[in-house]
Amino acid sequence: MNSSNKLLSIFRKIAFAEGVSYLLLGVTMYLKYEMDMPKPNYIVGSVHGGLFIAYCILLAILFFRDKWKFSEGFFGFAASLIPLGTFVADKYIFRKK
Numbered sequence: 001m002n003s004s005n006k007l008l009s010i011f012r013k014i015a016f017a018e019g020v021s022y023l024l025l026g027v028t029m030y031l032k033y034e035m036d037m038p039k040p041n042y043i044v045g046s047v048h049g050g051l052f053i054a055y056c057i058l059l060a061i062l063f064f065r066d067k068w069k070f071s072e073g074f075f076g077f078a079a080s081l082i083p084l085g086t087f088v089a090d091k092y093i094f095r096k097k
Helices: 003-034 038-065 070-079 085-092
Strands: none
Touching: 003 038, 003 085, 038 070, 070 085
16 A cells, blocks of 8 residues: 555544544533533544544645645535535545545
Protein backbone atom coordinates (compact mmCIF):
# COMPACT_ATOMS: atom_id res chain seq x y z
CA MET A 1 0.00 0.00 0.00
CA ASN A 2 1.56 3.31 -1.03
CA SER A 3 1.56 6.36 1.23
CA SER A 4 -1.38 7.97 -0.60
CA ASN A 5 -3.58 4.92 -0.14
CA LYS A 6 -2.44 4.54 3.47
CA LEU A 7 -3.36 8.14 4.30
CA LEU A 8 -6.72 7.72 2.56
CA SER A 9 -7.33 4.54 4.55
CA ILE A 10 -6.57 6.37 7.80
CA PHE A 11 -8.79 9.26 6.72
CA ARG A 12 -11.71 6.91 5.98
CA LYS A 13 -11.37 5.36 9.44
CA ILE A 14 -11.32 8.82 11.02
CA ALA A 15 -14.37 9.78 8.92
CA PHE A 16 -16.24 6.71 10.15
CA ALA A 17 -15.29 7.39 13.79
CA GLU A 18 -16.28 11.05 13.40
CA GLY A 19 -19.67 10.02 12.02
CA VAL A 20 -20.25 7.57 14.87
CA SER A 21 -19.21 10.17 17.46
CA TYR A 22 -21.65 12.66 15.89
CA LEU A 23 -24.48 10.16 16.31
CA LEU A 24 -23.41 9.36 19.89
CA LEU A 25 -23.47 13.07 20.63
CA GLY A 26 -27.22 12.98 19.99
CA VAL A 27 -27.60 10.26 22.61
CA THR A 28 -25.46 12.08 25.14
CA MET A 29 -27.38 15.32 24.57
CA TYR A 30 -30.49 13.48 25.68
CA LEU A 31 -28.65 12.20 28.76
CA LYS A 32 -27.40 15.69 29.55
CA TYR A 33 -30.66 17.58 29.22
CA GLU A 34 -33.30 14.98 30.08
CA MET A 35 -31.50 12.76 32.57
CA ASP A 36 -29.22 15.41 34.13
CA MET A 37 -26.08 13.40 33.26
CA PRO A 38 -23.60 15.87 31.71
CA LYS A 39 -20.43 13.73 31.95
CA PRO A 40 -21.11 11.45 28.94
CA ASN A 41 -21.77 14.51 26.79
CA TYR A 42 -18.51 16.09 27.90
CA ILE A 43 -16.52 12.95 27.07
CA VAL A 44 -18.18 12.22 23.72
CA GLY A 45 -18.12 15.92 22.82
CA SER A 46 -14.38 16.10 23.46
CA VAL A 47 -13.70 12.97 21.41
CA HIS A 48 -15.95 14.24 18.62
CA GLY A 49 -14.14 17.58 18.57
CA GLY A 50 -10.76 15.89 18.22
CA LEU A 51 -12.03 13.61 15.47
CA PHE A 52 -13.59 16.57 13.65
CA ILE A 53 -10.28 18.45 13.70
CA ALA A 54 -8.37 15.36 12.51
CA TYR A 55 -10.97 14.84 9.76
CA CYS A 56 -10.64 18.42 8.51
CA ILE A 57 -6.82 18.37 8.57
CA LEU A 58 -6.62 15.04 6.72
CA LEU A 59 -9.25 16.18 4.22
CA ALA A 60 -7.21 19.30 3.48
CA ILE A 61 -3.99 17.30 3.10
CA LEU A 62 -5.63 14.82 0.72
CA PHE A 63 -7.41 17.59 -1.20
CA PHE A 64 -4.23 19.53 -1.93
CA ARG A 65 -1.75 16.66 -2.21
CA ASP A 66 -3.87 14.43 -4.44
CA LYS A 67 -5.48 17.32 -6.35
CA TRP A 68 -9.08 16.42 -5.63
CA LYS A 69 -11.81 18.30 -7.48
CA PHE A 70 -13.17 21.34 -5.66
CA SER A 71 -16.58 19.69 -5.40
CA GLU A 72 -15.07 16.64 -3.66
CA GLY A 73 -13.34 18.80 -1.08
CA PHE A 74 -16.39 20.98 -0.59
CA PHE A 75 -18.82 18.11 -0.15
CA GLY A 76 -16.29 16.21 1.95
CA PHE A 77 -16.17 19.14 4.36
CA ALA A 78 -19.91 19.76 4.26
CA ALA A 79 -20.46 16.08 5.09
CA SER A 80 -18.73 16.57 8.43
CA LEU A 81 -21.33 19.14 9.44
CA ILE A 82 -24.43 16.97 9.11
CA PRO A 83 -25.33 13.73 10.87
CA LEU A 84 -24.65 10.67 8.68
CA GLY A 85 -22.83 12.93 6.23
CA THR A 86 -19.44 11.25 6.54
CA PHE A 87 -21.02 7.87 5.79
CA VAL A 88 -22.60 9.24 2.61
CA ALA A 89 -19.36 10.99 1.61
CA ASP A 90 -17.45 7.76 2.12
CA LYS A 91 -19.80 5.91 -0.19
CA TYR A 92 -19.84 8.50 -2.97
CA ILE A 93 -16.45 10.23 -2.71
CA PHE A 94 -13.79 8.63 -0.49
CA ARG A 95 -14.30 4.98 -1.46
CA LYS A 96 -13.81 5.86 -5.13
CA LYS A 97 -10.42 7.50 -4.61
